[in-house]
Amino acid sequence: MNIQIDKREIIPLSDFELGWRFDKGHNSDISDYDKKEILALSENESKRLNKVIDYYEIESNRMGKYLETDWFSANSENKDKVERFRNQVEKYLKPFNEDIIISWERKLTLKTKKNIFIKYWTDFLYPGSDDVTIISERTNWILFYNHCEVANIWIKNKS
Template identity: 25%
Template sequence: MGIDFDNIFQHVIPMDDFGRKWRFTEEKYDILPDQHLDQLKPLDKEAANFLWDYISKTNLHNDIPFKKDFFRTIDNTRILDGNEKEIKKWLYHRGLPFDKPVFLSWDETDAMIVPWKLLIKYFDSFYYGGSDDLTIIDHSLNWALLFFHEDEIYFGTNNDFKTSETFADIDFIW
């Protein structure tokens, strides 16, 4: 039986088996409280590959940050030293329910399911600038978030959405 969004939760693995667990469990990086760590659902390599293929087959990133005309609205922000609170506020204003499970895909071998609220709270543990390109979606692909390795975040949506003016004066790569 193949992996799909109906059975992907059957492919959750223990945190100890997850290649990027150090981001959430080592003092040098970040130690999440057990109550939050328990809500992170790392996926096995087959499920990570399913998400990677799903994103690839939709051509979501054919144009960076998103395929032309895939979304009606694209908003962006930049991660700067000391603006963590602004980034959390920007993420919060995407309007997603706090308890919504979202799918994180780093690459074809590492993926995870987390509640939206924990992505907001610990975004800087999930994303490391300079090394990560992290795509976040739900199964509908009515919206997507790209943490681009140049410390830029892009949010595309087909929902009615008013873009942020906070970073309007900053030059973005795209």
């Protein structure tokens, strides 16, 4: 299954409730080029996409079709831990080159590139508040982030 977004439903990042996470004042490292790759979606489009995401959030719908990794630390308290998470995600997702959909809740969703997420993951995932589902546009994998600073990935079986 491929998840398609309606390009007419892309909204300015400045109008997105979590768009401030990608402002220069919050993240001085983010380039204008990278920021253009973060596509905020309207509330209506987010709700539509979350109907698909809801299906994959039910574990029984993934069983037998996906392999689950162990939960691993997604701690961002220092550079070493940030890099450790980045390396683990890169290792698991290396075979996949597709855009991703990130959903914080039914009305807050965006689309971006896998490498943008990996590079700036601490702006996408906030400890203590965020429970986030990230799914590849071809549904080859799903990453679940829990506000307790752990994550796991479900990767589609090739068999």
